[in-house]
Amino acid sequence: MMTKSTRYKPKSKRQTLESVRTLIPRAQIQRRIAEMAQEIRRDFPLEPLHLVGVLKGSIFFLTDLAREISGDVSLDFIAVSSYGNRTHTSGEVKLTRDLDSSIEGKTVIVVEDILDTGMTLQYLLRVFEQRKPRRLRVAVLLDKPERRLAKVRADYVGFTIPNEFVVGYGLDYAERYRNLADVGVLTLGGKVKKS
Numbered sequence: 001m002m003t004k005s006t007r008y009k010p011k012s013k014r015q016t017l018e019s020v021r022t023l024i025p026r027a028q029i030q031r032r033i034a035e036m037a038q039e040i041r042r043d044f045p046l047e048p049l050h051l052v053g054v055l056k057g058s059i060f061f062l063t064d065l066a067r068e069i070s071g072d073v074s075l076d077f078i079a080v081s082s083y084g085n086r087t088h089t090s091g092e093v094k095l096t097r098d099l100d101s102s103i104e105g106k107t108v109i110v111v112e113d114i115l116d117t118g119m120t121l122q123y124l125l126r127v128f129e130q131r132k133p134r135r136l137r138v139a140v141l142l143d144k145p146e147r148r149l150a151k152v153r154a155d156y157v158g159f160t161i162p163n164e165f166v167v168g169y170g171l172d173y174a175e176r177y178r179n180l181a182d183v184g185v186l187t188l189g190g191k192v193k194k195s
């Protein structure tokens with residue numbers, strides 16, 4: 001509605017100020033995911049694996065990873081939202097959608113898009129540990145170790161990247177860009193967006 005604010009900028013104009021510079025091309029993402037799937041299956045050759053995707057950023061990674069893992073695989077999803085200042089150590093995380101089924105006794109692989117401060121993963125691991133899985137492992141497509149505040153690590157990392165804000169392949173900026181097949185660095189008005 002135009003009546004609300006005089007500072008309204010047409011969407012198209014705002015979007016022309018944004019651009020994305022490819023950081024990891026799609027073919028490289030797909031190759032790495034196939035390797036990660038093999039690493040995971042090698043570590044647990046005989047066990048059914050229960051993949052838990054963290055919505056929404058992990059969806060493409062999870063679906064591609066799941067299809068590269070041989071044998072018995074089941075899927076579930078959880079959603080969280082971080083509120084307050086995400087860069088602050090006390091930044092709280094809230095569970096907004098829980099799993100459909102119990103993880104007790106299962107070999108669980110948490111699948112996340114990106115490990116940044118680590119606050120989200122720290123929260124999720126605490127929640128999951130209380131539910132007595134047989135094993136609990138973490139797979140992330142991207143890791144930004146420079147930003148870490150919480151003492152957490154992933155067992156499987158696709159790519160370690162510098163401290164830049166990235167979009168694509170599930171990762172968003174204000175809910176946009178998730179559908180890009182490549183991962184890229186977001187540039188706002190000619191400047192690279194800081195994380």
Ligand code: IMP
Nearest residue numbers: 057115116117118119120165166171172
């Ligand atoms: P953490 O709790 O700081 O580790 O943040 C994890 C979540 O923040 C991820 O699941 C993403 O949703 C979001 N996030 C962190 N860094 C980026 C980024 O560079 N681009 C898009 N989303 C990000």
Ligand code: MG
Nearest residue numbers: 055056057113
């Ligand atoms: Mg996310």
